[in-house]
Amino acid sequence: MNEMHRCVVEFATTVSKGALRSVVDALIELGEINEIVLQHRVTHYHSKELLRRLLREAAVHHISAPRLAGMLEGASCVVEYYQELSPELVWTGPVPAGTATRQTEQVMLEVIRGARKRLFLTSFVAYKVDRIVIALNEAADRGVDVKILLESSEDKGGNLSMDSVSLMRGVLPRARFYAWQIRPEEFTGGSVHAKVAVADDRLAFITSANLTGYAMERNMEAGVLLRGGEHPRKLADYLESMVSTGVVEEL
Known part of the structure; x- marks a missing residue:
C-alpha cells in the first residue's frame, strides 16, 4: 500500500x-x-x-x-x-502516526442517530455535550424511547457533587432518566460507572468516556463499537431488566 x-x-x-x-x-x-x-x-x-x-x-x-x-x-x-x-476500536486522544480510529463523539452520534425504536445510555456524569443533546432530541422526535441512567448527586444518595440528572433533564425534556437509588449492602458506596449506549438491540458502544465535553474531545478515552450479533441484544436486555426489576428507578 x-x-x-x-x-x-x-x-x-x-x-x-x-x-x-x-x-x-x-x-x-x-x-x-x-x-x-x-x-x-x-x-x-x-x-x-x-x-x-x-x-x-x-x-x-x-x-x-x-x-x-x-x-x-x-x-x-x-x-x-x-x-x-x-468490532470497531474507538479512540479519543493522541493518535500515533500510521493509525486510524474514529473518535468517541463520532461513534456516540452514530449510535444515537441509528436508533429507531429504543436507546439506552449510561454514564457516571453528563454535561456540556451539545451535539449529543441535539442528536438525542432528534431521536425523541423520531419516536425513539430514550432512557438515560446516571449517577445521583450526593444530596440524593449518590456520589456526585453536581446534579447531572437535573442538568440533562432541562435540555432533554422527553428522555426518561433513571438512578441506582437502592443499593444492597455489598454495593454500599458504589457508583453508576458503566458507560454504554445501545440502540435497538443491534448497536452497542462500550466506552471509558463519560457524557462530557472533555471525554468526547480532549481526554484519552477508549471504547469498542459492536454492530449486530448477540452482544448488543444481551446488553440491551440487561439494561431493560434492571428497569423492570427495580434495580434502577425512573426519576
Whole structure:
C-alpha cells in the first residue's frame, strides 16, 4: 500500500459517514480539488488534518477530483462491509502516526442517530455535550424511547457533587432518566460507572468516556463499537431488566 492509498483508507475510516459523503459530493460537484471548500465539509481538527494529508498526496500523484471521489467511495464501501463483521476500536486522544480510529463523539452520534425504536445510555456524569443533546432530541422526535441512567448527586444518595440528572433533564425534556437509588449492602458506596449506549438491540458502544465535553474531545478515552450479533441484544436486555426489576428507578 503506497502513501496515497494509506491516506484514502485513513480518511475513510476516521471521518463520519456524513462528512465523507459531503467531501465526495463536493469533489464531484466542483470537478476540481478545492482545499478551502473541502475543509468546510469536515468539522473535527483531526479529520481536517487527515484531509490535508490526503490532498497533499493527491497533488503529488496528480489525482483528479473525480478519481479521488471514486477512491473515497470505494474505500468507504469496503470499510463499511468489514465494519459490519467485526468490532470497531474507538479512540479519543493522541493518535500515533500510521493509525486510524474514529473518535468517541463520532461513534456516540452514530449510535444515537441509528436508533429507531429504543436507546439506552449510561454514564457516571453528563454535561456540556451539545451535539449529543441535539442528536438525542432528534431521536425523541423520531419516536425513539430514550432512557438515560446516571449517577445521583450526593444530596440524593449518590456520589456526585453536581446534579447531572437535573442538568440533562432541562435540555432533554422527553428522555426518561433513571438512578441506582437502592443499593444492597455489598454495593454500599458504589457508583453508576458503566458507560454504554445501545440502540435497538443491534448497536452497542462500550466506552471509558463519560457524557462530557472533555471525554468526547480532549481526554484519552477508549471504547469498542459492536454492530449486530448477540452482544448488543444481551446488553440491551440487561439494561431493560434492571428497569423492570427495580434495580434502577425512573426519576
